[in-house]
Amino acid sequence: SKPSILVTGGAGYIGSHAVLALRDRGWPVAVIDNLSTGFRFAVPEGVPLYEGDIADGELLARIFADQGIGAIMHFAGSIVVPESVERPLDYYHNNTVKSRALIAAAVAAGIRHFIFSSTAATYGIPETSPVREGMPKAPINPYGWSKLMTEQMLADTAAAHDMNYCALRYFNVAGADPEARSGQSTAGATHLIKVAVEAALGKRNSVSIFGTDYDTPDGTGVRDYIHVSDLAAAHVLALEALMAEPERSMTMNCGYGRGFSVLEVLDAVDRVTNRPIERVMSPRRAGDPDALISDPSRIRETLPWKPQHADLDIIVRHALAWERRLSEIREDS
Ligand code: UFG
Known part of the structure; x- marks a missing residue:
């Protein structure tokens, strides 16, 4: 029978979509999450949820054995860039030190495959866009460094031990499960599409546009928005690729290879809801690059990945549907 897959941070935004994608493809799943930013309701019924720390070696050893983890x-990790600048040691602790403990527990238990949430923040402000994986890695904040250091630990561990890994460098993750089984639930989120759908539902008054003088066609920042369910599907395919070729490790960008400006995103939200949200022209945010777009050649060559939701309006529609559902969940509890 198939081994079970342990999803750390499975009660969080992207992790919970990975749980759905794994289950939809017939993989047994278990979740470990300390529920610091995740939600119990994000873990589907029937999926074992271990509420605990990813650096707790004893707990991990028990989960590996009890669940037959393969x-x-x-x-699991911390993801707020400005917070990482204010509290760097917390980020190195949560993202780097705890990942080391998790990797060590995996090696000790003979777990053969490891898939890691990395980020386009490892590139810093890239010299050219689209960005290829081989380009210089020059993070401009502790968040990006904390992820890059974990990539390095995985590369060295895979060279020394019987384990292969896949590091997936996410661009701008957005949207929600098409059936509204999960979505982004974090209160006080700062991501553009999340903020915009909150405004569209009257949960906030307006959306700030951080900078209108960027070197882009309309002057606002351009990003490569990827639907969270397409991203989750890439993880399942990466897992299957690691299992098929146990000697091979890989690092891949996760994006569609095309960008939208802040204005284009807000236009899409207005179009989907048929009601304009208020826009407030604001100064640039520190550390934001003009444009950040992935070169998706490698993932396209490596995995049989066929994005199903590579459409800005669909991403917005799903984000909006989840935002409505979230209001219902919150009213119930
Ligand atoms: N933006 C606004 N108003 C807002 C929020 C964002 O104008 O209220 C703009 C930003 O300036 C940027 C774009 O919208 O041009 C996207 O911003 P997000 O905050 O949604 O995302 P970022 O591109 O800043 O960051 C994302 C992830 C990070 C990751 C980074 C690089 O959140 O974790 O991509 O890959 F590090």
Whole structure:
């Protein structure tokens, strides 16, 4: 029978979509999450949820044995860039030190495959866009460094031990499960599409546009928005690729290879809701690059990945549907 997959951070935004994608493809799943930013309701019924720390070696050893874990998908971590600048040591602790403990427990237990949530923040402000994986890695904040250091630990561990890994460098993850089984639930989120759908539903008054003088066609920042369910599907395919070729490790960008400006995103939200949200022209945010777009050649060559939701309006529609559902969940509790 198939081994079970341990999803760390499986009660969080991207992790919970990975749980759905794994289950939809017939993989047994277990979740470990300390529920610091995740939600119990994000873990589907029937999926074992271990509420605990990814650096707790005893707990991990028990989960590996009890659940018959054959691979790890590691999503747990801290993700707020400005917070990482204010509290760097917390980020190195949560993202780097705890990942080291998790990797060590995996090696000790003979877990053979490891999939890691990395980020386009490892590139810093890239010299050219689209960005290829081989380009210089020059993070401009502790968040990006904390992820890059974990990539390095995985590369060295895979060279020395019987484990292969896949590091997936996410661009701008957005949207929600098409059936509204999960979505982004974090209160106080700062991501553009999340903020915009909150405004569209009257949960906030307006959306700030951070900078209108960027070197882009309309002056606002351009990003490569990827639907969270397409991203989750890429993880399942990466897992299957690691299992098919146990000697091979890989690092891949996760994006569609095309960008939208802040204005284009807000236009899409207005179009979907048929009601304009208020826009407030604001100064640039520190550390934001003009444009950040992936070169998706490698993932396209490596995995049989066929994005199903590579459409800005669909991403917005799903984000909006989840935002409505979230209001219902919150009213119930
Ligand atoms: N933006 C606004 N108003 C907002 C929020 C964002 O104008 O209220 C703009 C930003 O300036 C940027 C774009 O919308 O041009 C996207 O911003 P997000 O905050 O949604 O995302 P970022 O591109 O800043 O960051 C994302 C992830 C990070 C990751 C980074 C690089 O959140 O974790 O991509 O890959 F590090």
